Amino acid sequence: MKAVQVTGYGDVDKLEVRDLPIPEPKANEVLIQVKACGINNTEIWMREGAYGTGGKSGWRPEGVQFPRTPGSDITGTVIETGGEVDEAMKGKDVVLFPFTSSGEEGHEHISEDMSFIGSEYDGGYAEYVVWPADLCFDMPLNDYTESAAFSVSGMTAWHMVEQIQAKPGETIVVTGANGGVGSLNIQIAANVFGAEVIAIVGDLSIEEKMKELGATHVLSYRSENLAEQILEANGGPVDSVLDVVGDALFSTSLQVLKKGGKFCTSGSAGGQKTELDFRTLYLKHITMYGSVLGTREEFGNMMKAISQGKIKPVIDRTFPLVEAKEAQQYFKQAGKLGKIVLVPGHDS
Ligand SMILES: NC(=O)c1ccc[n+]([C@@H]2O[C@H](COP(=O)([O-])OP(=O)(O)OC[C@H]3O[C@@H](n4cnc5c(N)ncnc54)[C@H](OP(=O)(O)O)[C@@H]3O)[C@@H](O)[C@H]2O)c1
Secondary structure: OEEEEEOOOOOHHHEEEEEOOOOOOOOOEEEEEEEEEEOOHHHHHHHHOOOOOOOOOOOOOOOOOOOEOOOOEEEEEEEEEOOOOOHHHOOOEEEEOOEEOOOOOOOHHHOOOOEEEOOOEOOOOEOEEEEEHHHEEEOOOOOHHHHOOOHHHHHHHHHHHHHOOOOOOOEEEEOOOOOHHHHHHHHHHHHHOOOEEEEEEOOHHHHHHHHHHOOOEEEEOOOOOHHHHHHHHHOOOEEEEEEOOOHHHHHHHHHHEEEEEEEEEOOOOOOOOOOOOHHHHHHOOOEEEEOOOOOHHHHHHHHHHHHOOOOOOOEEEEEEHHHHHHHHHHHOOOOOOOEEEEEHHHHO
16 A cells, blocks of 8 residues: 655655555454545654654654654545454444543543554554544544544544633634634534634635634734734633644733633644743633543544534645645645645545
């Protein structure tokens, strides 16, 4: 099979198209023919060694073992079943829950042994992948590419909205709103939890598209008085901020939060380190939440909301699998709208 592998820490030249044997499923696994794989920042930081210190990265302390096939947002068809798996799964179209963990239900995302597909296991930048049968969910939409737009970004967004316990009528600022996580934060906060969303983007020409996703107001981080504009749009301070940007919008976020407001972070696309005046935090009684991925139950709830049409795929563009390098370079550009998806079928 064709696969794109990361051969070591470094730039996109560490991505190599290779011919590899088709993997064999273990007793509890299935073999899946990959039909689409969404791109996430996680596999870019994995290659760049940007997660940890000392050149190591990945979800386990020992670091990633190269060569590794990245890719975690996988959809495809089950074509073979391991000895312990019901053969009736053959032919099923599935979406993969992206990590294994021995954590108890509801805590699986914070378990020490949490191991991620595309980092600790070979992932979806390939024509075939093996995965535990019980972590394969029914595909929520008929289209493989559309169904591959949610797994990591959507579960992350869903968990963030759950963390802040969003309620109907509350106002939530969503940063990075045109990105993979942000475009789903808008939809989940507005269309599933009934909140009012103020979406923060760079380029205001996408205002209408943001409103179609569920945003009430759309503002630009390029504005010199963004904080005043947020306060004006909401008629006062906001209840929560769902943030994936980090440093670039941190002080604005603290400025616009109400007393007792909630700040939830799951990313730092606009700067990983920041300066914090503790007085802002305690004088305003702000609660901060750090958030990574989510639980199997949340994943299942998200799949249901997708199949009910409450959350829609937002896809910027697709690339053939063999153009994974170009796709990752494109992913890093500003101004995308939603997900980038690799499609093996394009070139085979
Ligand atoms: N914790 C988790 O479980 C988890 C899961 C998925 C992703 N993440 C993290 O979340 C972040 C976003 O991921 P993504 O997949 O949504 O990426 P993405 O699709 O590339 O979106 C990034 C967003 O951040 C905005 N942004 C970047 N720099 C900015 C700046 N200086 N000021 C204001 N906005 C800025 C971008 O706006 P422009 O387009 O205008 O640049 C874009 O809207 C990344 O740090 C990623 O590692 C975390």
